[in-house]
Amino acid sequence: MIQILTILHALLAVGLLGALTHQAFSVARRKPASPAHTFIDRFRGVNSPTFTNVVVLLFVVTSIGGGLLYPRYRVDVRTTLEDLQLRAANGVFEMKEHFAALGVGLLPAYWLFWRPPLHVEYADTRKYLTWILALVTWWNFLVGEVLNNIKGLYP
Amino acid sequence: MKRYASFKVFSLLFGVVYMGLFWLNEFYGIAFLRYYPVLGGFYNERQPPETAGPAILWYFWLFGALAVSLLVSLVVPRRLAERIPHNWIWMVSAALMVAILVYERRWFY
Numbered sequence: 490m491i492q493i494l495t496i497l498h499a500l501l502a503v504g505l506l507g508a509l510t511h512q513a514f515s516v517a518r519r520k521p522a523s524p525a526h527t528f529i530d531r532f533r534g535v536n537s538p539t540f541t542n543v544v545v546l547l548f549v550v551t552s553i554g555g556g557l558l559y560p561r562y563r564v565d566v567r568t569t570l571e572d573l574q575l576r577a578a579n580g581v582f583e584m585k586e587h588f589a590a591l592g593v594g595l596l597p598a599y600w601l602f603w604r605p606p607l608h609v610e611y612a613d614t615r616k617y618l619t620w621i622l623a624l625v626t627w628w629n630f631l632v633g634e635v636l637n638n639i640k641g642l643y644p
Numbered sequence: 645m646k647r648y649a650s651f652k653v654f655s656l657l658f659g660v661v662y663m664g665l666f667w668l669n670e671f672y673g674i675a676f677l678r679y680y681p682v683l684g685g686f687y688n689e690r691q692p693p694e695t696a697g698p699a700i701l702w703y704f705w706l707f708g709a710l711a712v713s714l715l716v717s718l719v720v721p722r723r724l725a726e727r728i729p730h731n732w733i734w735m736v737s738a739a740l741m742v743a744i745l746v747y748e749r750r751w752f753y
Binding site: 556559560561563564567568576577579580581583584586587588590591593594595596597598599600601602604611613614617618621624 | 648651652654655656657658659662663666679681682697698700702703705706709713730731733734737738740741744745748749750751752
């Protein structure tokens with residue numbers, strides 16, 4: 490059961506990562522949309538507001554999944570990390586849990602500022618909220634993957 | 645936007661309350677609820693680690709922040725909520741992230 494939940498948690502995180510990265514790139518655009526020539530142009534040339542509800546839903550569901558996995562991590566994985574004296578690994582996970590909480594708290598404002606019609610005066614707020622959520626998601630995803638595979642990484 | 649002004653209050657407060665509860669525990673050992681995965685239950689008091697194993701406080705910080713932010717965002721009048729500068733939300737969150745990085749650097753020495 491725990492393996493299924495871990496894989497599901499990772500798959501949801503991949504979906505979230507994709508949606509948020511598209512949106513984060515799209516708000517970084519400095520000039521009005523021009524015909525997409527490069528891969529980056531096409532990657533950022535998405536209809537950003539359509540990602541909002543999916544991001545909120547995936548962020549909440551992925552966080553709940555993380556919350557369900559946490560007891561097993563605390564008992565089995567963290568004690569192993571402590572035994573192996575991998576303090577940095579514990580540290581990056583501590584940050585992961587705090588960042589996840591901050592991300593959950595930001596979701597109502599994120600949803601509000603992405604709500605159509607998009608006001609130009611909120612463009613900066615929208616951009617920075619999206620970037621913070623993207624940063625949180627990338628950090629949490631990478632830390633989760635590293636810790637999940639840590640036995641293979643530290644023989 | 646005006647109709648949902650309380651969302652700004654919630655997002656502004658959530659991170660601050662969460663980190664406040666975290667640091668309350670870090671500096672003074674205060675937590676009102678601890679989850680013991682080995683025992684499979686929530687307890688107000690600290691349990692002996694030999695029999696109870698490690699405690700999880702993250703749930704308390706999260707639900708504490710959720711309860712306080714929700715309550716305040718419902719109580720704050722809409723007019724007041726509308727006057728909150730929208731940039732404050734991401735700025736406070738960014739500042740909290742920096743504070744987390746600074747505080748948690750203790751794990752890397």
